[in-house]
Amino acid sequence: MARDLEIVLLRSFVAAVRAGSISRAATALGQTQPALSQQLQKLERVVGRPLLRRSPSGVALTRAGEELLPYAERILSLSAQALTESGRALTGHCGVGLLEDLAAAQLPQVLADLARLHPGATLEVLSVSSAAMREAYDAGRVHLVLDEVADLPGPPRWTVRRPLVWAAGRDVDVSADPLPVVLFSNACVWRTAVLETLGRTDRPWRVAFESNSLVGVLAAVRAGLGVAALMPANLEPAMAGHDADALPTLPDVELGLARHPRSDGDPLVDAVETALRRTL
Numbered sequence: 001m002a003r004d005l006e007i008v009l010l011r012s013f014v015a016a017v018r019a020g021s022i023s024r025a026a027t028a029l030g031q032t033q034p035a036l037s038q039q040l041q042k043l044e045r046v047v048g049r050p051l052l053r054r055s056p057s058g059v060a061l062t063r064a065g066e067e068l069l070p071y072a073e074r075i076l077s078l079s080a081q082a083l084t085e086s087g088r089a090l091t092g093h094c095g096v097g098l099l100e101d102l103a104a105a106q107l108p109q110v111l112a113d114l115a116r117l118h119p120g121a122t123l124e125v126l127s128v129s130s131a132a133m134r135e136a137y138d139a140g141r142v143h144l145v146l147d148e149v150a151d152l153p154g155p156p157r158w159t160v161r162r163p164l165v166w167a168a169g170r171d172v173d174v175s176a177d178p179l180p181v182v183l184f185s186n187a188c189v190w191r192t193a194v195l196e197t198l199g200r201t202d203r204p205w206r207v208a209f210e211s212n213s214l215v216g217v218l219a220a221v222r223a224g225l226g227v228a229a230l231m232p233a234n235l236e237p238a239m240a241g242h243d244a245d246a247l248p249t250l251p252d253v254e255l256g257l258a259r260h261p262r263s264d265g266d267p268l269v270d271a272v273e274t275a276l277r278r279t280l
Contacts, residue, residue: 007079009043010072012036013051017069018280020163020232021058053240057249058165060240061232069233073106073279078113080278090268091120096276097136097145097153099255100214101190103127105233107146110279114272121268143263144273146280148189149256156256157273160280164193164250165232167239169224174246180208180226182217189253194229197248255280 015025016036026036044051051065061069098107108125115123126133126142130151136142137153149156168174181198184191198205208226211217214234221228221239229250230239257276263269 003046005043005046005072005075007076009039009046010075012039013043013065014069014072014076016040016052016059017061017065017232018162020165022054024163055244057244058163060165060235060244061237063237066237070106070109074109074113077110077275077279080275089120090118090271092266092268093122093124094144094263094266094268094272095124095126095136095142096272097126097128097133097142097147099147099151100127101231101234102146102255104214105231107276107279110275111272114275118268118271123272137258137260140260140262143260143266143269144276145258146255146276147258149254150189152256152258154258154260157259158277159254159256161252161254162231162280163252164190164229165235165240166227166242166244166247166250167218167221167230167235168227168242169221170238171224172221172227172242174227174242178204178206179247181205182209182211182220182226182228183207184217185210185212190229193251193253197250201248203248 012025012029015029016022019025019028022036022040023033026033029036040052047064047068049064050062051068052059053062096111103125111123111125115121126136128136130147133142133145133147134153137145145153149159172180181194183194209220211220217228218234220226227247257273259269259273
């Protein structure tokens with residue numbers, strides 16, 4: 001008998017990954033935690049492998065979960081876009097500014113799928129410094145910016161809170177004293193969240209590595225230099241195999257979207273904004 005991936009099961013799976021816990025995902029979806037757990041278990045039976053590693057502090061992706069996640073996100077995105085975009089042929093140019101951590105996750109694929117639906121449209125994605133992003137926004141090159149609320153070049157049209165999770169390389173002892181920490185070198189919500197969280201504990205720690213890019217932080221974690229705070233979508237399975245209870249709980253971060261006022265009423269920018277909002 002052929003196996004099918006039900007949309008409702010995929011939506012539950014993606015929600016759990018984004019929220020970082022089954023209870024938070026159930027609240028976001030308006031379901032009970034037992035009901036959502038049953039849906040996740042049903043999806044794991046269909047796939048034939050465990051997708052999530054469960055612990056008292058939340059959930060993390062297994063290798064199978066990491067492999068399924070991009071397909072689940074694309075299926076959900078394409079389903080939503082097919083319902084709203086079929087029959088419309090959008091043209092023009094839309095520039096999108098993305099925080100690097102988001103540009104490395106699922107959003108570029110969502111935009112690529114939208115571009116395939118509308119071959120007459122041009123989508124441009126920028127991931128640059130806050131100053132360069134503001135310059136592009138003011139010049140009208142960028143119409144939508146999805147970033148930390150504090151770094152947006154304009155007032156947010158909407159905001160969303162997303163969890164941060166600890167990532168650790170295979171050989172990192174998360175009970176080490178002092179704890180080796182990998183940080184983003186530029187001032188950002190990620191760095192602030194880590195420093196404030198560690199500052200509230202009595203546990204000694206040290207800066208083991210700093211980088212101004214996500215690529216550098218991920219490379220340091222893979223190399224086993226220390227622990228780092230990441231969004232769940234950027235967490236690799238090998239980075240989640242540690243005792244989460246040995247590390248303090250990280251706070252959520254607030255992301256927001258700003259839209260250039262001169263783009264109001266542009267149907268292409270409307271469609272891109274809708275796609276971004278659905279993905280987050």
